Amino acid sequence: MSKPHVLVIGSANIDLVTRVPRCPKPGESIIGLSFSTVCGGKGANQAVAAARLGAETYFAGCVGDDAFGALQRETLGREGIDLSRLKTHPVESTGTAVILVAEEGQNSIVVTPSANYGITPADIQDMTPLIARMDAITIQLEIPLETVEAALRKARELGVLTILDAGPAQKVPQSIVEVAGIVSPNETEAEAMTKVRVESIEDAREAAFRLMHQGAREVVLKLGKMGALYMSANEWFHVPAYEVKPVDTVAAGDAFTAALGIAWQAGSPLEAIRFANAAGALATLKEGAQPSMPAREEVDRFIYERGR
């Protein structure tokens, strides 16, 4: 079988990660347990995941002309990712994410996009021949929304599958929801888009229903330890998560999104979501964003051992 071709359009950040016993309250100082600097960014994480899952992977984004940007280039290059569409911003510094990881693996993230805003609709126009050759495109919301919309529109014109990872949480214009192939928020992102607080499968179903009402064609809601929920005009179903003991949930959603992009056209939505659930679960078992993205063999072995 030939390798799927996947283009990821999105952010590349350096993650400044502190492990904490618990997240501090407003105004409180606490002592951290450890600190690390890791390559991250939703876009770059998804590119690493796609490459490790066996796709011919292209990454389009923008880093700064600085040490963090050089580190991202080197790390992504080592994964065999095509970086011909990764720009260098002349002025802005590479994006950063300040991340707190609490002991039970939950996280809080503050992203400063900086150079990530350097990828523009004109860049998307220039990428038309590349977009036309893709099997799937994944895109997130840490780059300008007009660029997101231009990419989704171009892919739709060319009949290429797109997955909109709707993070970080924000109100997303209807023009973007309508043109995306699959809209895929997590619980907090779904709440920002629909005002439904997602704490149960029933809530998730209601949020997905509202997204369909906003014009989404297909919705895959990422629900962490509750699994994922699929909705289209014809059906909806819930896919339970694999049970794991997470050490760090950062970028688990990115592993999920990349896996979904790779598996979507190979089988049914149910099979694709199971594969994505497995990739997401495996990503929680290692620390750090890009270092935790699983390889294809790990996901296949995990599914084989755990059963469907």
Ligand code: RIB
């Ligand atoms: O999805 C996790 C990612 O979100 C982190 O790597 C951070 O950089 C932010 O983009």
